[in-house]
Amino acid sequence: MKKSLLLSFTVVLSFLLSLSFNIEGQTVVFSENFSGFSNGTHASQSSYDYSGVLDTKTQLPGWTGYKVYSAGGEIKLGTSDVPGWIETPSIDLSGYEGDVFIEFDISRWPDDAAIVQVSLNGFPLGNTIAPADEFQTVEILLTEEITSAKIKFESLAKRFFLDNVRVVAQNATSAGNNYKFESRIKVYPNPAGDLINIDNLNGISRLEIINLNGRVMEAIDLSDTEKVDLALNDFPPGIYLIRFFTGRSSFTTRFVKYKK
Numbered sequence: 561m562k563k564s565l566l567l568s569f570t571v572v573l574s575f576l577l578s579l580s581f582n583i584e585g586q587t588v589v590f591s592e593n594f595s596g597f598s599n600g601t602h603a604s605q606s607s608y609d610y611s612g613v614l615d616t617k618t619q620l621p622g623w624t625g626y627k628v629y630s631a632g633g634e635i636k637l638g639t640s641d642v643p644g645w646i647e648t649p650s651i652d653l654s655g656y657e658g659d660v661f662i663e664f665d666i667s668r669w670p671d672d673a674a675i676v677q678v679s680l681n682g683f684p685l686g687n688t689i690a691p692a693d694e695f696q697t698v699e700i701l702l703t704e705e706i707t708s709a710k711i712k713f714e715s716l717a718k719r720f721f722l723d724n725v726r727v728v729a730q731n732a733t734s735a736g737n738n739y740k741f742e743s744r745i746k747v748y749p750n751p752a753g754d755l756i757n758i759d760n761l762n763g764i765s766r767l768e769i770i771n772l773n774g775r776v777m778e779a780i781d782l783s784d785t786e787k788v789d790l791a792l793n794d795f796p797p798g799i800y801l802i803r804f805f806t807g808r809s810s811f812t813t814r815f816v817k818y819k820k
Contacts, residue, residue, distance in 0.1 A: 589660070590651045590727040592619055597630035602721065606630040614646075622649025634723035636669070638715040645714035646722065654707040656729040659812050662702055662711055663726045663774075667695040669719035676720050679712040686772045691720050698774035701801060701812075702727075747802060751816040758788045758802070766805040771798065792817050 596617035600606035606629055610616075614623040617630070627644030629636040638644030653660060668674035668691040676689040678700060686700055702709065713722055746759040758767070761782055769778040769790070777795060780788060797819035803812045 587656065587729045588726055589653065589656065589729050590620075590648065590725075592623075592648075592725045593633070594618070594635050594723055594725075595633050597635050598633060599630040601632040602634065605632075605636045611644075611646075620649060623647065631721060634665075634721055636719055636721050637713065638719045640669075640672075640719065643715035643717065644719075645712060647710055647712040648725070649710070651709045651711070651727055652707070653702075653709055653727075653729070660702045660727065660729045661699050663697060663699045663724070663728060664713070665695045665697050665723040666691045666713075667721045668693060669721075672718040672720075674718040674720045675716040677712075677714050677716055679714065681706070681708075681710055682712075685711075686774070688716060689773055695721070695723065697724075699770060699776075699803075700774040701772065745804065745813075747813060747815055751818040752792060753818065753820060754791060754793050756790050756792060756815060756817075758790065759786065761785050761787065763806060764804050768803045768805075769795075770801040770803060772800075 594617075596619065597606075597610070599608070608630070609627055610630060611625040611628045614625055614628065615621040623646060625637075625644065625646035627638050627642055628646055629644075635646065636644075637646060662678070662685075666676065666689065670693050674691050676691060678685045678689065680702060685702070689698065709727070711725075711727070713725075744760045745764075746757070748757055748759075750756070761767075762784075764782050764785075766779065766781050767788070768776050768780075770776055777800070778790065780790075782788075795817050797817050799814060799816055801812050801814055
């Protein structure tokens with residue numbers, strides 16, 4: 561199970577003084593690790609609903625929610641009978657170029673048939689998520705050309721756990737450093753049928769294929785590999801992201817699998 565690390569006063573103060581900071585060539589625009597929810601554990605959560613006093617527990621004020629329980633450095637949303645939800649304060653996205661992602665860790669109450677909807681400014685963001693018993697990291701591309709965002713995590717059925725919410729933007733410096741990779745990597749055919757080819761991968765350490773729900777469908781570690789031919793037989797038709805890792809930063813492109 562995950563363990564909570566309480567932030568020191570210095571780290572908290574630093575966070576409040578600067579809402580965004582650079583990490584591995586990206587900009588973390590918004591971050592919440594729920595370390596203030598220290599009561600209880602993952603297996604035995606606090607019975608107190610903190611939804612009315614979230615500002616006393618979150619790193620930044622402005623969160624709203626319903627049926628929010630402390631679980632030892634993470635939160636549980638909902639009960640066995642009543643769904644719960646939590647929504648971020650308004651996040652300023654003006655001035656960021658390139659792709660912006662929401663990242664978070666999610667799991668369900670063991671064996672619960674949990675269904676979770678993530679929404680952006682009141683509109684569903686992709687399809688619903690069915691969390692597993694163990695925590696998984698989900699990454700979802702946010703709608704382009706938005707200047708502010710409120711992101712809601714809502715249980716449509718049963719209980720789920722949430723941790724490590726981040727909004728990440730690729731900053732201009734990272735984009736410049738990655739241009740040499742982006743300009744030479746070839747992804748074809750696009751749209752694709754049962755096979756997609758990815759060429760000129762020198763300098764790329766890893767690639768991931770991600771669906772619009774944030775699920776990593778395929779992850780490939782690369783070592784002196786120039787080309788990958790990826791079979792798409794098991795991929796449903798739709799839009800997919802390819803995220804490339806260069807060791808110190810990452811960048812993303814898209815492809816479409818069409819329906820035959």
